[in-house]
Amino acid sequence: MLDWIKDNSTAFAIAVVFHLLFLAALLVNCQMDKPDKIVLKQGDIIQVSAVDANSYDAEVRKIEQKKKAEQRKKVQAKRKAQELAKKKKQEEIRKKKEKQGKADELKRKKAAVAKKKKEALKKAEQEKKRKKEADKKRQPELKRKEQRDRAEREIVQKIERNWRQPLEVPSRLECKIEIVLLPSGNVVAVKVVESSGNQAFDRSVETAVRKASPLPVPTDSVIFKEFEVMRLRFEPGSY
Amino acid sequence: MQYAKLTIRIAPFLLLFFSLLFLVNYVFVSQAHAVLEVEVKGGFQSADPIAIVPFLWSQSGKAPVDIGSIVSADLARSGVFSPLSINQLPERPTLEGPINFPRWKNTNVENLVIGQITAIGQGRFEIKFKMLDIFTKKNSIEYRYNVEKKQLRRVAHQISDQIYQQLTDTKGAFDTLIAYVVVNNDTDPKKRIYTLAVADSDGYAEQIILKSKKPIMSPVWSPNGKRLAYVSFEKDRSIIYMQELTSGKRKTIAKFKGINSAPVWSPDGKRLAMTLSKDGNSEIYVMHIASTVLQRITNHYSIDTEPAWSPDGRSLIFTSDRAGKPQIYQVAISQKGRSGNPKRLTYEGDYNAGASFSPDGQSIVLITREQERFRVGILQLANRQLQILTRSRLDESPSFAANGKMLLYATELRGRGILEAISVDGSHSPQRLRVLSGDVREPAWSPYRGR
């Protein structure tokens, strides 16, 4: 952490300044009526942080539950190992005894088979349990992927609806931009990463994103993290 | 659980802090971890919606020139822009005043032009204007002019050029002139009056260069924009003249036996290519203007005419019916005259004529016949692809704008000759130029003007 701060000292300093500014603004309680848009932005952030807090809490709870489950598992595994060791010892003693009497051999064999069967059953059951647990874990992951894909689709669609390309530009242009989003979907920064070489085309791309703001980002804060910074590659479609 | 409670209490601040930390980090420091990459391939093409607020005039009476509406008409005529009409403007902000951006966002306009014109005494005017991006709220152009009254229209066209350049990344060609021939359409040939005129690129501020009772044809600009060459029948046959615009001084260039026609300046301005029939039938010649020495370029019993220079001055294209029907040929030119044999450029269709090069030399514009209709077409020299641009039946005399983005040509409207402008890629419908009285024909678009 410390190293990171050292490495990004400017960023950190600016962040701290921002933080203080926002704290100040919060203390004043945002009651000033400014005609400016900035107030709206603050509002957004406050709202979003509340959402964040809830989900963050849920996340923490989840992690704790996970930890507990893991502990439980560990204890169970220990017990099983102990039992197994005991059984082995008993068997060895038995084997020694039974070497003396061949008459009991059949009985023993039968018992062994039964044991094996039992063990197999146990194993199968364990596997089932494991699978169930894994599924439980995977389900939210699937949901997340779905959400992520949908948000991506919706964002692209909204930008496309707002993307007016200039008439007098050569075809086969490509422009890459990076945008920074607030959890509200508001676009706070647009940066051309790879210019198309045509200013008019680049501007049309920037304008499209700004026009489309706010973008329909996922409400789940965890998924949103992936959308905080997006890189968009623009290529004119065919008409 | 304690941890959770604590989180709830300080979560807003903590998260705010961190999210801001991240945010700022993202904005100012390039990020090291993977970024979501998305492709945007759709979008739509349309004219650029722009708002031009009428230029503020706060003195008594009316402003001498309505600069805003000239700019608006210029931009609309280019087809690249669709200016909001005045009654669609949500407000009329001034240069210093506040702008209600949310209201502008609702208009779908992307750029806003605000300006003012002020009389500053001694017949001079100050014009200030700025353009701003409605979505970034930043000024993209800010400019001030101080001019005489007679220069006001030109200032308006220069403002159009600045806006065009800023938003299309291409030099504008509004601050240019056009030359054309007007005939009063009298059914009695003896009462017809032919006029050679020069006007602003929007057809306004017309000035008459020559008036005659006999036909005038084929006006063409010198590369420096200071002279016109043309053909006049005032002596009952075609003779080539050259006229200086400011002084009106005129010089006879060619009055040989037979046809003297189709003059066109070489890009260096030192030579004139032309059609003469003094040696039998129409052939292409190049005249060195200073020495009046003639070089014969073609030698064929068929018609060879309508020469046009390539932008590098190293070749001429011309119309010839040596293969039976008029087609376009190209011949290399050196200082000594022709170097090499003409080679045919057009094969599509049985009538291609009146060709000229685009300023970049990549394509030629020509008149092509298609089902008995004469239309303006563009031939890409690289792949020999011909694109028809116009839709009437008697389109002629296409002339490139200095920036190569637009063409001016003559067409007919209800039997009357008019001028229309069209973008070279054919992406929008033709824009009719101010309709003058009479039959307007043979537009010639000037090169860029010196400022």
Add this chain to the structure above:
Amino acid sequence: MILKKLLILLAAATLAFLTACSTISDDNTGDASVEDRTGDGANGEGYEGQTGGYNDSGMGDSFAVNGQSTNGDPLADPNSPLSIRTIYFEYDSTMINSEGQAALNVHAEYLLLNPTMHLVIEGHTDERGTREYNLSLGERRSREVGDFLTASGVSAEQIEVRSYGEENPVVLDHSEFAWQLNRRVELLY
């Protein structure tokens, strides 16, 4: 057929009108101001006016063709075959049709008998196609007519070939009908 007759009639009327209008001054300076030639607003019927005009131009007075003797100028006689002074052409063609050839034979004869007479042959096209190409095409038509006359023995000194291309239409309309009448060679004494 009716249409053709009508056309010929109209052509004749136009011709009459034209001869009235486009008389070239016989001094070869080619004065641009020709408006005063007709004086009154000459309509199709204005033969009297025309005659006056032609008398003004001071032509030779002793001439007879086809035994038709006039007390004045045979060029001014509306009944003379010499009054046919327009040759019509097909679209994009320089071929002289049989009617045209017949008319030109009469003119050739007249020029042979009057070696001092000078004839301006003026080629015109319809408006279709580019102006400069049409200017050359008009010249090709008038040259064709000139060649026909010289082939009949007329001295090359007596004739002058000119072209107006599409610049001087007789009929201003943008129709097939107008085009037919505008594709022509005019013989101007």
